[in-house]
Amino acid sequence: METRNSNPMFGPNRFKLGVFSANCDGGLTMSLAPERWQARWDDIVAMCRLADDAGMEFILPVAKWRGYQGKANVYGKSYETMTHGAAIGALTKRICIFSTIHVPLVTPAFAAKAMATIDHITHGRAGLNIVCGWNQEEFDLHGVTIDQDTRYEHGLEWWKIWAKLLQGGPEFDWDGKYFHLKRLQTDPVSVQRPRPMVMSAGFSPKGRDFAAQAADALFTNMTELDQAASMLTNVARYTAPYDRTLPVYAMSHVVCRPTQREAEEFFHYFAEEMADNDGQKYYRRNRGATVGTGNAVIARPFENRFTRATGKKFDGAYPGSYPFVGTPDDIAAEMARMSAAGLAGTSVAFLDYLHEIPYFIQEILPRLERMGLRGPNNVVASEGEK
Numbered sequence: 001m002e003t004r005n006s007n008p009m010f011g012p013n014r015f016k017l018g019v020f021s022a023n024c025d026g027g028l029t030m031s032l033a034p035e036r037w038q039a040r041w042d043d044i045v046a047m048c049r050l051a052d053d054a055g056m057e058f059i060l061p062v063a064k065w066r067g068y069q070g071k072a073n074v075y076g077k078s079y080e081t082m083t084h085g086a087a088i089g090a091l092t093k094r095i096c097i098f099s100t101i102h103v104p105l106v107t108p109a110f111a112a113k114a115m116a117t118i119d120h121i122t123h124g125r126a127g128l129n130i131v132c133g134w135n136q137e138e139f140d141l142h143g144v145t146i147d148q149d150t151r152y153e154h155g156l157e158w159w160k161i162w163a164k165l166l167q168g169g170p171e172f173d174w175d176g177k178y179f180h181l182k183r184l185q186t187d188p189v190s191v192q193r194p195r196p197m198v199m200s201a202g203f204s205p206k207g208r209d210f211a212a213q214a215a216d217a218l219f220t221n222m223t224e225l226d227q228a229a230s231m232l233t234n235v236a237r238y239t240a241p242y243d244r245t246l247p248v249y250a251m252s253h254v255v256c257r258p259t260q261r262e263a264e265e266f267f268h269y270f271a272e273e274m275a276d277n278d279g280q281k282y283y284r285r286n287r288g289a290t291v292g293t294g295n296a297v298i299a300r301p302f303e304n305r306f307t308r309a310t311g312k313k314f315d316g317a318y319p320g321s322y323p324f325v326g327t328p329d330d331i332a333a334e335m336a337r338m339s340a341a342g343l344a345g346t347s348v349a350f351l352d353y354l355h356e357i358p359y360f361i362q363e364i365l366p367r368l369e370r371m372g373l374r375g376p377n378n379v380v381a382s383e384g385e386k
Contacts, residue, residue, distance in 0.1 A: 007196075008125075009096045009197050013057065013345075013373070014339060014374070015339040015344070016058070016345030017347075018058030019058075019347065020060045020062075020348065021349055022039070023078055024039055024062050024074070024075045024077065025075065025076065025078070026074030026075060028318040029074070029270060030074050033351065039077055045087075045091055047353045048091070049092060052092040055377040057095065057345065058095060058096040059097050060098045061085070061129075063081050063129075063131060064138065065142070066135070068276075068283050069278065069282045070276040070278035070282060074279050081099045081129075082101070082118070085099040086117065089118050089126065097122055098128065100129040101128060102131050108165060112165035122191075126190070126191075127198070129200070129201070130155065131201065132155035156213060161174055161181065163195050166196070171184060198217075199217045203221060205238075212241075212244060213242055218246045222250055225337055228341040228342060229341065232341075248344055251346070252322040252346045252347060252349070254325075254331065256331055256359055256364065258327060259327060263326050263327065264306070264310055272313050272314050275314075324348075328367060332364050332371065339373055
């Protein structure tokens, strides 16, 4: 029987919210703007505590080993996500803390032990964001080569071993295609049964099929709301053969200001006037090698809605991230439309997380409550606090 009562990712809020990429400098901003996120540890802790106190559902870090080069070298500084998860988990009370793990770099037994540790530290709030790898230049640091054709098959076998370990029980051997392991066991097992929550960001056809089998939620890219229907239909096509459904989350960037003009002008300032175009080129070149037919979508910046509305470009915006740019009323209404389209929630990012998230919490969350998309803050309290 699954028992995940302490993890707010399984909580009652119709539209769930989390913070993405704050463990890395730059966050989701390929910009030279001096205000951009510096990823100082004490600032990360303070921001995570604000999100936790506000009742947001998750913290989702990015596992990076090399930055995106360019003048800003966004992601050049980052904190490793399992140690990050243990530390932030110990300093928060309710929010789900994901660890992003590159499966070619970590053995299933190590990951099982690490995730069980974080799950006990957090009393059942750990989550695994499972990544099969895409940027070979990052893996060169480890002397590991990614096979683009088989990486998801390898990842699925990894996941099966990891999940079996966390179920507990007697020692077992594993003789598969990619792993040949002896006397597997781990103790303690996870607090969440049968294992911690799993998220995947598979975008390619093979990635979607992998997520359909291994994940509890899918994290995906979209830049226009009218993409949601076809994207959800596509996800359902992959989950149906396994008799499963997956909640789908978007990745978004928020610029919230008292007026639309202020928001758009600030957006244009950091995402066009201060754009790190060399970093964008690096991302597109390396990401395009792995997503196949999805490349045209995933590499598209915030060019549609706001280019049409303002006549301005936004080249420094993060490719594939959904733009929430406007007043609190505008953004809350757009999130309501996202929920109505069938999405389970979204992550949010900011140019400067610690400076901007208080206004988001103060202005957006109460509006979502009044719309019936989120309950009172205490609804997502963990079992130990009820």
